[in-house]
Structure formats: structure tokens, C-alpha cells
Amino acid sequence: MRGCLFAEWLSPVEEISTPLDSLHCDCYGREGAIVIVTILDVVIAGLLLGGLYALIAMGLSLQYGVARVLNVSHGEFIMLGGLITWTLTTQFGLNPLAALAVCGPLTFLLGYILHRTIFRRLASTAESVGVFEGNSMLASFGLMFIIQNLALVIWGPEIRGYSYLARPVNIGGALFGANRLLTLGFALVIGLIFYLYLARTRMGKAIRAAAQDRDAAALMGININYVLAICFALGAAMAGIAGMLISMSYPVNAVMGFEYTTIAIIVVVLGGLGSIPGSFIGGFLLGLVGSVVTYFQPGLALAAYYAIFILLLLIRPTGIMGR
């Protein structure tokens, strides 16, 4: 029946355990815990989740903020990173961290090629920024279908997982997986490196200029198409790396992408479209919200995300750090 076939598609929440589910496991099951420890539990779990959210949002924010592409296929790059890491780890016996050397460059290259072929052409034919934003978003919907179903052909719909650094670490009485701490560490380091890249290098300056005013930047001698393609590729690479980190802590499969895309979109809108610090603030904020709501009413965490998202769009669509 068609309905059932449709249901398999885009419904990863129920089938694989998501960051929210495992968060749920972290917070429960210890009866008689002192209130302070519980609060600490919830806050740290929220921060760990928030680091992951910030990382996946940063790439999307870069792609929209500079290249003006609301890349709906962002989650598919995360999925690619996760599944490639799974393949390298379980089939070739590599350390998951070593997959970084494959996932990063591969998704970077893919993003670069996609921008050079599809989005550049769209930008040159669109009569206004608004038209380009609409068209590029629709094209990225097409990309989402293409990448997701290519992955289904290659990897099948099965849920994949492996165990890496799963031993618990004690933080002030609360136990957390070492792999999740590693994810948070990675998110912070990547955020810092990227911030320095934007602030200190020549290319970073060009990116900031292009984000402010594309035409003026082009007139100043910046090779604008190159800069935009690099931004798109960097965003894709961040998604790929996030996918690698996600696969260390959570199971992955070929249809997981869209859920991460929607979370990334929420975080980016929360922080302000196109603002990198905003991505971090939004990510940690959403992680905390998810953690708190999960503590009280586990089934409502995703609904809470969307409720916040919709309220925010109505009250302050430009987000916390938006101009």
C-alpha cells in the first residue's frame, strides 16, 4: 500500500534512536537522585546535544548567509558522512576519527562541484535574489531526493551502528558517553577554527565581504563565484564531519537526513540566518530546551522545537543575532 511505503520515507524518528531518545536514557533510571544532580544532568545533556546542533547548523548558516542557498539537502551530507564512516569503520577496520580524512574532503568536493554546476547557473539566470533563493531551495529539494535515494541504492535502508568510545564519563555525578563529549569538543574546535579562519585570513575577509554585499565585493576584485563555491563546500564539509561524529554515538541510516535538516533550519533561524555565533547560541539553546522538555514529557521534544521555531518566526524572524 502506498501509504505504508510513504511512511518508511522520512520517518527516522521512530525507527532509529535519535539524539533525543538517548538523551532520554541518560536522564532517567536513577531513582532518588538529588535534585541538583538532576538539574546538572539535564543541563549537561542539553549542552552535549547543543554542541551537535551548533555544528550541523553552522554549515547551513554559512551556505545561506553567504551563498544564499537554503540547502534542504544539508542533512543528506550528514547522512553521507555517517554512512561513509560506518563503512570505513566496520568494513575496513579504520578508526572512526580517521574517516575524517575521507568524509571532510569528499563532502567538500561534492559541495564545490554542486555549487559550480547547479547553483552558479541558477544565480546567473535569476532576475532577483528572491527568485534565486526560491529556485535554489527547490533545486536542493531535488538534490535531497537524489542523494538520499543514491544512498538507499548503495547502503539500503538498514540501520547501521558501531560502538566507539562508548564508556561512561563521570561529570559531577552524572554519567555521559565519552563519544558525546568528543562530539562537543569537536564542535567547539571546529567553530573556533572557523571563526579564526573568517576573522584572520584573506579568504575569510573575502567571505565576509561577499556576505555583506555580493556586488560590491565582486567590484573590489574578489572572485565571487569562487568564494561562494568555497562557502557552499565548507558548509557541506561541516555536515560531513558532523555526520562522522553522529555515527559514533547514534545509529545512522540512509533516510536520517531530513530530520537533521529541519533541526539545523530551526537552529539557524533561532540564531539568525547567516550568523555563525548565532548558530552556536541557537544550538545550545535548542539543546537545552530539548533536554528540559525531554525530562518532563519525552514525546514532546520535537513538537517543542517546532513550536519555538514557529513562535520565533512570528515574533522575530531575524533570530537572536540577526540584523
Added chain:
Amino acid sequence: MRTHRTILKSLGGLVLLVLAMALLAGLPLYASAYTVILITSILMYIILAMSWAMFSGPTGYISLAPAAFFGVGIYTAAVLGLELPLPLVILLAGVGSFCLALLVGGLTLRLKGIYFVIFTIGLVELIKNLVLWYEVTFTGTRGRFVVPVDNNTVYHVMLTILVLLLLTAYLIRRSRFGLALQSIGEDEQAAAHVGVNVNPLKMIVFAVSAVFMGAAGAIMATRWSYVDPYIAFNPLFSFMAVLMAIFGGLGKFYGPMLGAVIIAYLEETLITRFPYYYMLIFGLVLVATILFLPGGLVGLAPKLRSWTARRERAHPGG
């Protein structure tokens, strides 16, 4: 002379349409049960694509909310199907979607461009998660069974909804509201300046377009017999509506219909044999349409004509 010709042309179109509808109405009499089911699915997609195009075509607001309105219809049938007669259920589904669209439209149609799009994505997910939470927490089960209706009835109801939709869409397009919508799409501020009451107009047309999606959802639910939030609020319904309308082309009234017929038929034939490749193909079609066919299929005809004309001018007689 010119008006004469357009009147004749539209009259011809009308006759053709009435003929086609008569042929379709009698379908269960001469076609196999499979054909009836196939055509029902195609009709459903035509309804989704055309009602999407009714609002989004002229205004340029890309709405990804069809899945929300469709899902509201599905859940109306699932909740009320047992207690109320079918026509009332379908009517209520339409009214429910209308109210939701009015609310959403009132809140969000002032959002510009990309913000409106992501709002509508979020809306579908919000409703899905709320319904899921409600079902799991209060009813204890995830899905619901829908009272089944025989296939020929489903087919005829779907056809009736489509006829009403075509009528409404045509009337709106030909009236001054259609013109006003078009002007909003071209330049909203200018439209407001020349006296178009922009926000109420957008809201009403958005809500009217949702009625048909809700009604289609209600009747489709009776065919599926089992629904849960993942089936009912599947964003794929939004994507398909948009893909079909854009592929067919928004420039002409029949463009979205053309796109829906082709893609829905392809889906029916491909889905069982190549479940992954068919979505892959749709992705490729979407990207290719946006890149190379901005006017969709209906935009292709004048291009081809001018191309052959240019060729003939360049090589007369050859």
C-alpha cells in the same frame, strides 16, 4: 476579431473539458478496477498540484503546507468517519483545512520569501509531532483505522472535488481577484499601492486552496484504511505537489494538471519495480526542470515554436 477568437477558443476548451469529465465519470462502467484505482491516485495528485498552484502560482509564495491540509483531511476522516456520513466528513475536512489555512495565513503571509517556506515546513512537522504525542499519550496507539469506502465511490468523490476545484480555480483566475493575485506576485508593494487589499486577499485564496486538499485527504484516507501521523503528515505530499506543478509549468492553467498526470502515472508504474530509483528520477526531474525549463512543460511549447520559426527564417525552404 481577437475577442471572438479567444471566446471560441475558451468555448472549445470548455467543450473538451466537459467531454473529458463525462468520459471520466463513466470510467467504472467500462474500465477495470485497477484502472479506477490508478486514476483515483492521479486525480488526487492533480487536486494537490492544482490547488497548490492556485495560490502559489500567481503570488510566488512557495508553500510547503499542502501536507498539513491533506493530513487534517485524513485525520478528520479517521476520527469522524465512524459517526458521520461520508459527505459530511468530507465537508468537515474541507472546513477544517480552511480554518487552519486561515489561521496560518493570517499569521504568516506577511513573512517574506524563504521565511514563509521554512515556516510551512515547520508547520507540517509541528502538527505531525503534536498528533503523534496526543495519540501515544492519550489514546495509547499510534495509528487509527478508517472506515473503508468502495473504490468507485472514492473515485467519484475525488472526481467531484476536482471538478469543483477546476471551477473555483478558473473563476478566480478570470476574475479581478486573479489579476490582483498576479499583481501581488509581481510586486506586492505596488499592488498594495494601487488599492489591492493584499493581506485579506492572500489569506482567502490560501484558505480556499486548502479546502480541496483537505477534502482530497479525507476521501483518500478511506482507501488507505489505516493511517498514522507519519502517513498523514508526510512532507512528501507537499514536495510532490510542488514538483508536479513546477514540472508542468505555472504559466498556463492546465500546466500543473499536465505535470501531475505525467508524474503520478510514472510513480504508479515505477514505485513497485524500482522503489529507490523512482525518487531518484523525481529528484533529477526537479533539478533539471529548475535549471533548464523554468516555465515547465507548458513553457516549452512557445520556445520550440520560436526556435523552429527562427530556423526556418535562417534556412528558408530547407
